[in-house]
Amino acid sequence: MIHGLENKSVPVHREYLIKLAKKYGTPLYVYDSCKIRKQYLKMKNAFSGIKNLIINYACKANTNLNILKFLQKLGSGLDTVSIQEVELGLKAGFNPRKIIFTPNCVSIQEIKQAVEFGVRINLDNLSILEQFGEYNPDYAIGIRINPHIMAGGNSKISVGHIDSKFGISYYQIPHMKRILKNTGLKIEGFHMHTGSDISDIQAFLLGSQVLFQIAIDFPNLDYIDFGSGFRVPYTKNDVKTDLTSLSSSITEKFEDFCKNYGSQITLIFEPGKFIVSESGYFLVSVNVIKHTISTVFAGVDSGFNHFLRPMFYDAYHCIENISNPNGRFRFYTVVGYICESDTFGLNRKVKEIREGDILCIKNAGAYCFSMSSNYNSRYRPSEVMIFNGKDFLIRKRETMQDLLRNIVDIHI
Template sequence: MSEQLLKIASKFGSPLYVYDSETIINQYNRLTKAFSKVKNLKVNYAVKALSNISILKLFKSLGSGLDTVSIQEVQLGLKAGFNPEDIIYTPNGVSLEEIENVAKLGVQINIDNLSILEQFGTKHPNIPVCIRINPHVMAGGNTNISVGHIDSKFGISIHQIPLLLRIVENTKMNINGIHMHTGSDILDIDVFLYASEILFETAKQFKNLEFIDFGSGFKVPYKEGDIETNIEELGKKLTHRFNEFCKTYGKELTLAFEPGKFLVSQSGVFLAKVNVVKQTTSTVFAQIDSGFNHLIRPMLYGSQHEIINITNPSGRERFYSIVGYICETDTFANNRRINEIKEGDILCFKNAGAYCFTMASNYNSRYRPAEVLIHNGKPNLIRKRETFEDILQNQVEISI
């Protein structure tokens, strides 16, 4: 794999994101297999994880739907060929106007606050709406990605169910789905199942549901020996409980998930070239041709991406701090054991498929990197590297 990645870096330059379609397909099949005993299963890929249109087209070929959080992601999905009914739109804190504009496109609306719910239901009682519930369950690997707790800005509190039901009754609106998302990097299946029971109890309050959406947040391994969500065990336990609920409810519902990281994280790597190896009194820095403008997760979430020197994969291991070229603290790894690094070497950051390129920026007026998809063994450029013209494209010069 190292030799292929070096060839790709030589051809397309660095820094560079590279994704492998086979890994994505395997993860998708693993999830659907785990829930194969559910009669109606719907996997909606979370576009925010990796939104390149070629990736979306790959998911469409697998039979996936889409989970979107903005009208722009909805438009990307439609552009990629998805049918409106295969897209769910779950925004947070957006205007009523945006929700109405998305509704006109025919996608499934998911509302997470009482104010907008009442306004939308009053004006559009016949448009089917899903409701996002906050189960008040703390889950997730970082406070920034734990979204089901009591002080979260996401979802309608389970303690507000009586008020929610009054709004639904007064507006006569059509509630066709119930949804939750407790957080990302969930390890404890029992926590997920506990939150699911809260969702089942809430679902009993609505008589015309078509689906129950359990969100996602499944953890993937980020380093050798790292633990991950046991999807197979979750599939077995939740399938049994879901099928049991459907019998009690009186109709076959659709079980929906909206995975992002689980499907694409392990498919991606980030390649960067070492510009400088710098020795200080106590630290050896390897400074690369990138920064948190391209890969912000280590600085934002404290996430640990495994880093390999693919130019010298069998070299003697030494301790390095990997840092970027941004003009402030810009650290990818501290005191990490890596095969000996020389200037010009290519470093490979693993698990760079999710929330990496999509969170990239032009900070310091740097260009965002290119993206490549390996499909059927062949590397394909799926996003060009930016140029200086891209930096200036939407700027307007005035006479001064």
């Protein structure tokens, strides 16, 4: 599909989204490649003052192979957290050395697979570190540090606090050093990630200070990896991470570190949501309007099996009725068709919704399809990518064959 990066821009307006909903059916994910490109370049340009900079897309946000291919052609590296994501990255054309594998609570067997693929690896616990050192001390690795910083827009996405399962505590550095000495294991970098949806840049600056203090004692490092967690706006006036202020402070602190360290090492960021979230639109059709004593429900042809974030993270996503732009505003609770309390939006002010209308849920590019399931034996939806002024189907809607593909019928 992707031939060059001219990336002709097409406005993703209401009429175009309605056209796509009619062409491909609903529920439907739509991704605007121009927005993905804009966000990637915004990130790269914000930190252009850093001499050796790498942007690794955190692909757990959205692993559609076409999005990976697109970012690979833009020059991005890849942040992966499972061996399957590593394999997807290789299929998308990423050089193994541009893929970083930062797993959590996986077995040494999965780590060994990553070695076979030749990708970079960040280890985040002492047990695996010791096993790896005994197994392959000559394969240089990075270490994920837990900086003990509470940051993130929700407790489920705050991963740098003292009780987090992620990373090696900086209080365990003496133990880590002993393992390195005993095994002869080579360290090429340090990594951290404190959480997601972080608007306070002090969380990043405090974390960077922790990494700099640790890294200064380790010669011959190749990189320091600050992870990501940048907040994107979910409403018109929503707060977001101030990249300008962050880049100014980080650039100065990083350059000071490199001077003290005695060499110009590489700085890595791993944005996922920042790059793809705003590119995504989730289109659903209204099945029913249901009145109760105090609530008007708009029931749609989807649920948390397709779009989990509002239910799992209490995340707010803007909902618009693109079929009735001239209707008067009314209040609706927008719910799904799953046999659970799957609420997309509670008591939302939306243009009058009628049965058959198409609703658009915004910021649907990250952690939406990638977290979908077949709960209630529902099919996962189609995905469409807008590229060079055209729309392309990049994932077919599932069928009953997909649900039954791996079932073994024992003929009871």
